[in-house]
Amino acid sequence: MPSRKPRGPRRTTRDAPRPNPSGVHFLASNQIIDGLIRSCAPAPADLVIEFGSGNGAITAPLTRTGARVIAVERDPAFARKLRTRLDDKENLRVVTTDARTFPLPRKDFLVVASIPYSISTSLLRRLLNPGGGTPRKAGLIVEWGFAKRLTTAVPRTAELAWWAARFDITLVRKVPAHCFRPIPSVDSAQLFIERKPQLSKGEGRTLRAMIEAAYLSPRHGVRNVVTAATGTRSPRLVLAAGLTPGTRADTVKPAQWARLAHLLTAHGEPQRSGDCSPACSRQARKR
Numbered sequence: 386m387p388s389r390k391p392r393g394p395r396r397t398t399r400d401a402p403r404p405n406p407s408g409v410h411f412l413a414s415n416q417i418i419d420g421l422i423r424s425c426a427p428a429p430a431d432l433v434i435e436f437g438s439g440n441g442a443i444t445a446p447l448t449r450t451g452a453r454v455i456a457v458e459r460d461p462a463f464a465r466k467l468r469t470r471l472d473d474k475e476n477l478r479v480v481t482t483d484a485r486t487f488p489l490p491r492k493d494f495l496v497v498a499s500i501p502y503s504i505s506t507s508l509l510r511r512l513l514n515p516g517g518g519t520p521r522k523a524g525l526i527v528e529w530g531f532a533k534r535l536t537t538a539v540p541r542t543a544e545l546a547w548w549a550a551r552f553d554i555t556l557v558r559k560v561p562a563h564c565f566r567p568i569p570s571v572d573s574a575q576l577f578i579e580r581k582p583q584l585s586k587g588e589g590r591t592l593r594a595m596i597e598a599a600y601l602s603p604r605h606g607v608r609n610v611v612t613a614a615t616g617t618r619s620p621r622l623v624l625a626a627g628l629t630p631g632t633r634a635d636t637v638k639p640a641q642w643a644r645l646a647h648l649l650t651a652h653g654e655p656q657r658s659g660d661c662s663p664a665c666s667r668q669a670r671k672r
């Protein structure tokens with residue numbers, strides 16, 4: 386992990402936060418951009434998607450890795466300028482569309498992006514929920530508070546726990562506001578996300594059912610959560626997962642739920658309900 390303080394461009398009094406009606410803040414630190422790209426180590430065989438390419442601060446160095454790059458930008462003026470500027474890059478495709486509806490590839494891909502903060506949650510939902518394709522690795526610049534919520538040891542909501550149980554989500558570094566132009570009022574963070582080995586369908590269903598039961602009844606012990614989710618009692622497997630039957634649900638880390646789901650599935654414990662009851666879904670959506 387880098388220890389040097391990220392350098393932004395030299396700061397002057399003219400750089401103080403100013404009204405910015407477009408709400409767009411461009412990365413202006415080569416050190417941050419390089420670190421972001423290096424975190425995913427794109428190679429020529431890779432497909433990399435960048436959401437919100439703006440004026441290409443990340444796109445241009447991304448194309449130099451030799452990977453195939455798809456830059457997704459909603460603003461037609463930004464997209465047009467980027468196409469013109471990087472006209473000679475045969476490995477780049479600029480797509481003018483909304484990141485929230487861009488169809489994600491089914492095959493292997495990476496994401497490298499400084500994402501528009503207004504769509505952080507909806508974009509992460511698309512990237513980290515099964516359904517479409519999910520990235521093998523993602524290097525993202527996100528708002529600082531959002532990064533902290535995503536990386537707490539015991540996430541606050543069932544949805545965050547579901548993501549953290551299936552992906553390693555690491556807060557790599559703070560990205561101070563002065564690394565952007567214009568300077569925003571909040572700091573940002575560099576996140577690194579890596580997909581864990583994929584779960585079987587049964588493991589996924591058991592994991593989801595347990596997480597939802599846990600977040601509906603956070604004071605319950607793990608034993609009750611397992612019973613609510615699978616209809617069985619498995620104290621031996623709870624112990625094997627490094628928990629005790631009485632461990633409170635709101636102290637259990639996502640990786641521990643994942644381990645327990647693996648053990649329960651391997652020993653043939655079915656989940657009780659389908660993927661998710663309506664009440665659980667409502668709770669999971671609360672953010």
Ligand SMILES: C[S@@+](CC[C@H](N)C(=O)[O-])C[C@H]1O[C@@H](n2cnc3c(N)ncnc32)[C@H](O)[C@@H]1O
Pocket residue numbers: 409410411412413436437438439440441442443457458459460463482483484485498499500501502504
């Ligand atoms: C934070 S800026 C990042 C720009 C550039 N990547 C950089 O780091 O300098 C976000 C960019 O996302 C674009 N954008 C905003 N909402 C979007 C959406 N829903 N889909 C795709 N692009 C979007 C904006 O036009 C802007 O160019």
